[in-house]
Amino acid sequence: MKLKLLFASIVIGLIIALSWFSNLPMSPNTYTEINTPKTVHSSVKPAEKIQTIETKAPVLTVNSRLKTTPISPIKTHVKVDIPPISPTKIETTFTGDLDDHEAYLAYENEQEIAxxxxxxxxxxxxxKLLNSWLVKGINQQLDASQIEFAKEKIKALEQLTQSLEEELKKAS
Incomplete structure (x- = not known):
């Protein structure tokens, strides 16, 4: 009885899966991305990377004869923050004997320092970047709470940096 129930549930599952996959479009171009990433050269500064996006406005204008005409596409400039593509650093791996615990601890210590x-x-x-953004925010008269929040984040980063520098000085 249990074997028949198991077999029936497997058959039903296969039928559902086959019906699902048979309804998918067969075109190979269906799943390609619309906006494929373009090659970015390291000579281009991030601030200069601006893409133009055309959108059609959903709002229609009404003429005196009650005819509707679509509004022309709107061009919007969007800043894209794309990090420069560069070869990754070669990771060093421990090449010594794993039974030598002191050598492996020294390797781990070097990794932590790096x-x-x-x-x-x-x-x-x-x-530096956050401070420049903070100055822009102050010039644009952002809310005091937002400016205070940014100052707290910058201060936290500076404190963590200082504590890590102290740890490195004690270690050496």
């Missing part, structure tokens, strides 16, 4: 150093550098660059 990670903290990279974070410190990235955080300093980010703080």
């Amino acid at each position: 990670l903290k150093t990279a974070y410190i550098q990235a955080a300093k660059d980010k703080v």
Whole structure:
């Protein structure tokens, strides 16, 4: 009895799956992306990467004769923040004997130092960028709460950077 029930449920599942996949379109171009990414050259600055998007307005104008005519497409400029494509750094792997615990601990320590150093550098660059955005926000008279929130985030990044630098000084 259980075997028949199991067999029937498998057959029903296969029928449902086949009906699902038979309803899918067969064109190979159906699933390609509409906006395929373009090659980005590292010589182009991120601020200069602007794409134009044309959209048709859903609103229609009404003539005196009650005829509707579509509004022409609207061109909108959208800034796209695409990081420069560059080869990734080659990761170092431990090549020593795994039974040598001291050598592996030294390798882990080097990895941790490299990670903290990279974070410190990235955080300093980010703080510079956030400070420039903060100045723009102040000039555009944003809400005091938003400006205070941004200042807190910048301060937190600076404190974490400082604590990591102190850890690296103690380790060396």
